[in-house]
Amino acid sequence: MACFLVPTAEAIAVTIATKSVGGKERKAALAHTDVCGDNGEIKKTPFSHKLKWLGNLLWGGSALLAFEHLWHGEVVPWFPFMTAANSPADTAAMLHEMSTVGVGMALLVTAVWGCMLLASNIIEKRPSVSCARTQESGEQAI
Amino acid sequence: MTLLTTVFAAVICTALWYKGAPKNEYRLDILCWMYWGASIMWFVDAIFEYAELQAKYFTPSPAEMLNDLFLGLSVVALGMVIWIIILLCKDPKGVVKASLLQKKQ
Numbered sequence: 033m034a035c036f037l038v039p040t041a042e043a044i045a046v047t048i049a050t051k052s053v054g055g056k057e058r059k060a061a062l063a064h065t066d067v068c069g070d071n072g073e074i075k076k077t078p079f080s081h082k083l084k085w086l087g088n089l090l091w092g093g094s095a096l097l098a099f100e101h102l103w104h105g106e107v108v109p110w111f112p113f114m115t116a117a118n119s120p121a122d123t124a125a126m127l128h129e130m131s132t133v134g135v136g137m138a139l140l141v142t143a144v145w146g147c148m149l150l151a152s153n154i155i156e157k158r159p160s161v162s163c164a165r166t167q168e169s170g171e172q173a174i
Numbered sequence: 175m176t177l178l179t180t181v182f183a184a185v186i187c188t189a190l191w192y193k194g195a196p197k198n199e200y201r202l203d204i205l206c207w208m209y210w211g212a213s214i215m216w217f218v219d220a221i222f223e224y225a226e227l228q229a230k231y232f233t234p235s236p237a238e239m240l241n242d243l244f245l246g247l248s249v250v251a252l253g254m255v256i257w258i259i260i261l262l263c264k265d266p267k268g269v270v271k272a273s274l275l276q277k278k279q
Contacts, residue, residue: 039215085207092204093211095256096249100176103245133222137215144214 033106033116033126036097038134039141043090050087054080076156086145093141175239177216179246183253184209201261208253 057078101107106115116126187209191202224231234242262270 035219036215039211088204088207089211089214091211092208092253093213093215096180096208096212096253097215099249099252100245103248133219136218136222140218141211141214144210 033122033129034101034114035129035134035137036094036101038130039090039097039138040094042138042142043087043094046083046087046090050080050083053083054078077152082149082152085148086142089141089145090138093137175234175242176246176249177213177220179243179250180209180213180216183250184213199266201257201264201266204260205253205257208256209250212249212253 057080098107107113108115112118114126116122184206187202187205191198191206194200194202220231265271
């Protein structure tokens with residue numbers, strides 16, 4: 033009915049957080065580079081960039097889900113925009129769906145993002161192919 | 175069927191993105207984010223629907239399947255329209271800008 037509103041609300045909060053964290057990181061002069069530094073070490077991807085992944089997942093999913101609701105006639109382009117808002121019984125059902133399915137969606141997307149963070153941390157810790165090659169050729173030259 | 179269609183679209187786009195990485199000239203990451211986000215959300219929807227319908231969930235009527243497939247394809251098409259608009263606006267290869275400047279000259 034309106035389950036996509038919960039991930040949309042999270043997407044708005046995440047976008048604001050991304051802007052705020054990004055600003056702080058820029059102030060702290062944390063350069064975003066995934067590539068090798070001068071000494072061949074790998075600089076970490078800033079948290080604001082990783083937070084943007086969550087925002088992208090939430091915005092993208094919410095947009096397509098909003099279209100599905102439009103398809104089923106649950107969202108209309110005129111006030112009150114939700115057909116479920118026309119009667120108290122439907123509104124109660126809509127709120128129930130938002131608190132179950134909607135919250136479930138937001139939680140699973142966040143959990144998947146959490147797994148992505150773990151995976152990216154592991155990948156960042158191991159030297160990249162180009163870095164390893166640079167170091168190997170350097171060692172051979174020595 | 176909508177979930178299946180979106181998952182297939184997400185997997186294909188991710189494979190294409192990986193093939194072109196790290197250049198990412200066509201900004202396929204936009205499509206990947208959209209389709210994966212929608213797939214995860216529809217997966218949750220499917221879990222709740224399965225909890226309600228049980229085995230009936232896996233035996234939809236042909237009309238329902240067709241409608242869901244039609245919706246899935248429409249969702250994929252909408253995702254592609256959003257992607258092409260963002261691609262042309264961001265213009266990572268500078269093609270749109272170059273063509274506009276050529277016209278002016």
